[in-house]
Amino acid sequence: MDFNLLYNFGRYLMLMNAAFSRPEKWRMYYKETIRQMHDIGVGSVVIVVIISVFIGAVTAVQFAYQIEGNLIPMWYIGYIVRDTTIIELAPTITCLVLAGKVGSNMAAEIGGMRQKEHIDAMEIMGVNTASYLIMPKLIAALLVIPMLVAISAFLSVMGGYLAVVPTEYLSSSEYIQGVRAFFVSYNVFMMIVKSLVFAFILTSVSCFQGYYVKQGSIELGKASTNAVVFSDILILLADYVIATLLT
Amino acid sequence: MIRTESLYKSFGEQTVLHGITAEFKAGKMNLVIGRSGSGKTVLLKLLVGLLEPTEGRIFYDDKDFGSLSKKELRKLRMQIGMLFQGSALFDSMTVEENIRFPMDMFTTMTEKEKLYRVNDCLTRVSLTGVNKNYPSELSGGMQKRVGIARAIVLNPKYLFCDEPNSGLDPKTALTIDELIQDITEENRITTIVNTHDMNSVMETGDHIFLLYQGRITWEGNRNDVLHSTNETLQDFIFASPFLRKLRDTAILNGKSI
Numbered sequence A: 001m002d003f004n005l006l007y008n009f010g011r012y013l014m015l016m017n018a019a020f021s022r023p024e025k026w027r028m029y030y031k032e033t034i035r036q037m038h039d040i041g042v043g044s045v046v047i048v049v050i051i052s053v054f055i056g057a058v059t060a061v062q063f064a065y066q067i068e069g070n071l072i073p074m075w076y077i078g079y080i081v082r083d084t085t086i087i088e089l090a091p092t093i094t095c096l097v098l099a100g101k102v103g104s105n106m107a108a109e110i111g112g113m114r115q116k117e118h119i120d121a122m123e124i125m126g127v128n129t130a131s132y133l134i135m136p137k138l139i140a141a142l143l144v145i146p147m148l149v150a151i152s153a154f155l156s157v158m159g160g161y162l163a164v165v166p167t168e169y170l171s172s173s174e175y176i177q178g179v180r181a182f183f184v185s186y187n188v189f190m191m192i193v194k195s196l197v198f199a200f201i202l203t204s205v206s207c208f209q210g211y212y213v214k215q216g217s218i219e220l221g222k223a224s225t226n227a228v229v230f231s232d233i234l235i236l237l238a239d240y241v242i243a244t245l246l247t
Numbered sequence B: 001m002i003r004t005e006s007l008y009k010s011f012g013e014q015t016v017l018h019g020i021t022a023e024f025k026a027g028k029m030n031l032v033i034g035r036s037g038s039g040k041t042v043l044l045k046l047l048v049g050l051l052e053p054t055e056g057r058i059f060y061d062d063k064d065f066g067s068l069s070k071k072e073l074r075k076l077r078m079q080i081g082m083l084f085q086g087s088a089l090f091d092s093m094t095v096e097e098n099i100r101f102p103m104d105m106f107t108t109m110t111e112k113e114k115l116y117r118v119n120d121c122l123t124r125v126s127l128t129g130v131n132k133n134y135p136s137e138l139s140g141g142m143q144k145r146v147g148i149a150r151a152i153v154l155n156p157k158y159l160f161c162d163e164p165n166s167g168l169d170p171k172t173a174l175t176i177d178e179l180i181q182d183i184t185e186e187n188r189i190t191t192i193v194n195t196h197d198m199n200s201v202m203e204t205g206d207h208i209f210l211l212y213q214g215r216i217t218w219e220g221n222r223n224d225v226l227h228s229t230n231e232t233l234q235d236f237i238f239a240s241p242f243l244r245k246l247r248d249t250a251i252l253n254g255k256s257i
């Protein structure tokens, strides 16, 4: 790990600044954004589905275990699964996993383009590579990742249902009663804020790691790992900050 | 024409280029030769603006490269083509999309005009029927051709080639050299080629610069090479005992190579 923090933070800010300059040709950026949306979205749906169902199932089973035999009514399970996933688990775990999947992929893609002189080739043509390579990824991530998080929250609630209803902890109607109880739409707002912030973090950090990669496959591997590690740390940090600010 | 005035380039403590003053002529194959690590790529990257010189100036037809405005620079960029050592074709795009890319990005040409130009360029580099292929499906020599096609798609006035022969067998290397030479002469391009391949030096060297330890220590054309007494040059061109023997026999018999 490179502990030259301040230097790298400055470079990161400058890269982000360059990433938001005016596109040479909107059409090309649009095309690239669509491609990225496809890559991020379609490429991640399966993993998001799998982890979400399990997160919901585990939350439900464990909460059922905790409240069994005390005074809290069993139908609270639906309520707890809904809120913990919406507020915390769906955005955070989905984005941590996406950092591993999408983030490392972006770092490797941009890093490979740096190493194979693709970035130089574009620069010579006059392309603003910081912008062309990063902006479409950011926009795509900011559009697609909140959708994935929403899907994740929904599937987690379904997962909870599958875990406790067929096993007869409680009845189908009780679970649904819990899911519909005490609904606060502000929580959904928090979920969206979190997923937007996390999406920005994992994309920009991963692009940064890739953009400044040095020569060699070891460096490329390092950039890819660093993308995930730094994204994860920053996502958890941001999670804490958002939690304190918004609750 | 491109001209440099005492270019220096250092990376930290290490000075790679020690004052390069040279003039690269239009319509000619200007070769920069030298051993691996002598600074050829650094010189090329300075010329195209991928690196900033520590000191010194670069002129494109008497326009000072370092003092161009953003707009002028963008205009100049459209007149520059470059062929990279590893071809640098974009993996996620087909051959056609690669060649179109500069037109898509910087021109307002219609689809039809672009397609026409793509096929024109592909024909020029003797490659057809690969429009829809991805770079990974092509051989090294074919990738170089696509790289050339992409470099010339906007009719550049200046063409830069970094080791166009690296990774190619001698025969393919020669055809690539000839292709670059023909395109250069047809369109009166100022072409600068980095190479450490003695075949290209002897076949295409209109104007040769020998880069040695960060300085230009010899300048001339391919006919001067044989009779030069510059030891670094002789060492470089006739690197093996076999070639030296060949040269000495030729000189002994009064033949030119």
Ligand SMILES: Nc1ncnc2c1ncn2[C@@H]1O[C@H](COP(=O)(O)OP(=O)(O)O)[C@@H](O)[C@H]1O
Binding pocket: B011, B016, B034, B035, B036, B037, B038, B039, B040, B041, B042, B043
């Ligand atoms: N970005 C860089 N940072 C530090 N040193 C560099 C950089 N680029 C090139 N060098 C150094 O400059 C010298 C010349 O390299 P180069 O121009 O690639 O040689 P070649 O003639 O083989 O193309 C080498 O010693 C290399 O280590």
Ligand SMILES: [Mg+2]
Binding pocket: B040, B041, B162, B163
């Ligand atoms: Mg080189």
